[in-house]
Amino acid sequence: MLTLPAPAKLNLFLHVVGRRQDGYHLLQTVFRLLDFSDELSFRLRDDGLIKLLTPVKGVPENQDLCVRAAKLLKVSSGVKLGVDIVLKKKIPMGGGLGGGSSDAATTLMALNQLWNLNWKNEKLLKLGLQLGADVPIFLFGQNAFAEGIGEKLTAVTLPAAWYLVLVPSVHVSTAEIFSNKELTRNTIPIKIPPFSIWQGHNDLEPVVCGAYPEVSRSLEWLKKLENTTIVTMSGSGACVFAEFPSESEANAAYASIPVEMKGFVARGLDYHPMCKSAK
Ligand SMILES: C[C@](O)(CO)[C@H](O)COP(=O)(O)OP(=O)(O)OC[C@H]1O[C@@H](n2ccc(N)nc2=O)[C@H](O)[C@@H]1O
Numbered sequence: 001m002l003t004l005p006a007p008a009k010l011n012l013f014l015h016v017v018g019r020r021q022d023g024y025h026l027l028q029t030v031f032r033l034l035d036f037s038d039e040l041s042f043r044l045r046d047d048g049l050i051k052l053l054t055p056v057k058g059v060p061e062n063q064d065l066c067v068r069a070a071k072l073l074k075v076s077s078g079v080k081l082g083v084d085i086v087l088k089k090k091i092p093m094g095g096g097l098g099g100g101s102s103d104a105a106t107t108l109m110a111l112n113q114l115w116n117l118n119w120k121n122e123k124l125l126k127l128g129l130q131l132g133a134d135v136p137i138f139l140f141g142q143n144a145f146a147e148g149i150g151e152k153l154t155a156v157t158l159p160a161a162w163y164l165v166l167v168p169s170v171h172v173s174t175a176e177i178f179s180n181k182e183l184t185r186n187t188i189p190i191k192i193p194p195f196s197i198w199q200g201h202n203d204l205e206p207v208v209c210g211a212y213p214e215v216s217r218s219l220e221w222l223k224k225l226e227n228t229t230i231v232t233m234s235g236s237g238a239c240v241f242a243e244f245p246s247e248s249e250a251n252a253a254y255a256s257i258p259v260e261m262k263g264f265v266a267r268g269l270d271y272h273p274m275c276k277s278a279k
């Protein structure tokens, strides 16, 4: 068994700067990888079948992003092998933390190894984008400024930081938020680095807060905390987070969350845990 992590991400800001003709939105965002991961295990099969031994509740096996990733790589590479996958989910689903996309990226990297394909990272990145706009960042393997629909990536160095992430108990559909009439799509594009991560905002946040009062309440609660450097929503929500310069400040804030709120503290990473540079 090959066991590997699939980390979560945060969008430190998320600007919607336009819309493509196919309806996809042009974004500018900074992705930060988190020390908070799903765990995937892979066992080679020589009968060519792709099996998820631990189906996720509510997600049919053939729609699970790791199964879709494995099937796409199998068809694209023409390999005759298969795989058994065991997925231990920890990242909240539909939370804006990119869990499904990260599972897909880890699957692509694992099978590239297990099936001896030796595909270059760039080729995997292109394939990954077919599965979702958030897949490329996990294959890129380090914090990045992203443009386009999330696939034009420039590495960025971010300060050490800890995050208190609140997980409202609502599921937000990314497609629904992007298609909302109230969404503004005209934030003025910023120049590629240098820029300040602290001066950004998330254009999807007012739309999600309008539709889901629990997200709004969680955000308001975070905004009252002291010593935060960023307070915003990640991706299309529902998760919201506060950034702190130290672990003790993040833990102190976590200790004070009201009983009805759920969350966790995680350290910001510099690299994906599967990246050589991370070791
Ligand atoms: C909001 C973010 O999480 C920010 O990182 C991503 O842009 C979303 O990435 P994702 O979850 O991988 O999204 P996808 O599975 O590619 O797209 C889901 C749906 O969201 C909408 N969508 C997504 C990304 C984008 N740049 N513009 C869009 O309009 C499209 O309607 C699409 O059908």
Ligand SMILES: Nc1ncnc2c1ncn2[C@@H]1O[C@H](COP(=O)(O)OP(=O)(O)OP(=O)(O)O)[C@@H](O)[C@H]1O
Binding pocket: 056, 058, 059, 063, 064, 065, 066, 092, 093, 094, 095, 096, 097, 098, 099, 100, 101, 103, 134, 174, 235, 236, 237, 238
């Ligand atoms: N392995 C998987 N893990 C989580 N969700 C999956 C998986 N495979 C498919 N899905 C589907 O994808 C949807 C979005 O999942 P995910 O947890 O990646 O959302 P998200 O964090 O909001 O994504 P993003 O930040 O990329 O918008 C889920 O509601 C689920 O139906």
